Amino acid sequence: MEEFKVIDRCLMVRMPEEIDHYKSSYICEETDKRIMRENVDHVVFDFEETRFMDSSGIGILMGRYKKMQFIGGKVLIIHPDKLITRMLHMAGISRYIEIME
Amino acid sequence: MRNEMCLEFEAIAVNESLARVAIAAFVAPLNPTLEELSDIKTAVSEAVTNAIIHGYENWQGYDVEKRSVPVKFPIHPGRVTMKCRLEEGYLFVEIGDKGKGIRDIEKAMEPLYTTRPEQNRSGMGFAFMEAFTDDLEVESTPGEGTTVYMKKKMDSGNWIKEA
Numbered sequence: 001m002e003e004f005k006v007i008d009r010c011l012m013v014r015m016p017e018e019i020d021h022y023k024s025s026y027i028c029e030e031t032d033k034r035i036m037r038e039n040v041d042h043v044v045f046d047f048e049e050t051r052f053m054d055s056s057g058i059g060i061l062m063g064r065y066k067k068m069q070f071i072g073g074k075v076l077i078i079h080p081d082k083l084i085t086r087m088l089h090m091a092g093i094s095r096y097i098e099i100m101e
Numbered sequence: 102m103r104n105e106m107c108l109e110f111e112a113i114a115v116n117e118s119l120a121r122v123a124i125a126a127f128v129a130p131l132n133p134t135l136e137e138l139s140d141i142k143t144a145v146s147e148a149v150t151n152a153i154i155h156g157y158e159n160w161q162g163y164d165v166e167k168r169s170v171p172v173k174f175p176i177h178p179g180r181v182t183m184k185c186r187l188e189e190g191y192l193f194v195e196i197g198d199k200g201k202g203i204r205d206i207e208k209a210m211e212p213l214y215t216t217r218p219e220q221n222r223s224g225m226g227f228a229f230m231e232a233f234t235d236d237l238e239v240e241s242t243p244g245e246g247t248t249v250y251m252k253k254k255m256d257s258g259n260w261i262k263e264a
Binding site for chain 2: 018020021022024025028052053054055056058059060062063083087090091
């Protein structure tokens with residue numbers, strides 16, 4: 001399965017099992033590259049396979065949120081498990097980014 | 102019943118997951134809940150990441166000239182130590198580096214404060230460490246390094262009964 005896919009001007013990003021600083025720069029770079037190149041309106045981060053995330057994940061999401069706001073697009077989070085959802089709420093992400101469980 | 106462990110590893114980003122796996126294995130005999138395990142792993146991950154990227158400034162993937170370099174070659178040599186102790190239902194974790202240290206600890210611990218917003222850091226590291234442990238202390242001397250002390254009550258507490 002592809003990690004990045006554009007469907008109807010919507011960039012889908014499949015998040016890895018563990019999101020930490022080691023994984024985060026790759027995700028940020030690749031996502032940004034596609035936002036610029038492929039003319040996307042929205043970015044959807046799919047947490048289906050993710051079982052661990054630390055503050056690096058929050059950094060990825062907030063950074064992309066700012067970028068998409070600049071272009072006038074939205075960022076969405078889909079399929080987070082209970083622990084990831086708790087983390088997102090703790091960081092206050094849900095105020096900016098729509099979470100679809 | 103008690104147990105102790107000391108782990109020392111190179112300050113490179115791949116070892117963030119090593120630290121998490123090690124602490125998870127260390128507390129496994131306590132039969133922790135998924136939530137407890139996630140809390141501990143997150144707190145450890147934050148502290149180890151801080152040591153690597155702020156203490157030693159080993160930014161994964163980039164050298165000083167912003168060229169991409171393979172992660173397996175550390176840019177700054179340095180080691181992170183992780184000492185863990187289980188005692189009377191408490192987990193004590195001590196994560197130390199001999200990096201550049203923190204000048205203003207209070208400022209560094211403020212939620213959302215980061216020296217590296219351009220590197221996609223959220224500034225939530227210490228906030229998460231505080232939220233996921235019962236006690237957090239930070240000792241740091243500029244130029245000499247930083248040590249983070251964390252304490253967490255393990256509610257499940259009981260060692261798996263020896264049949």
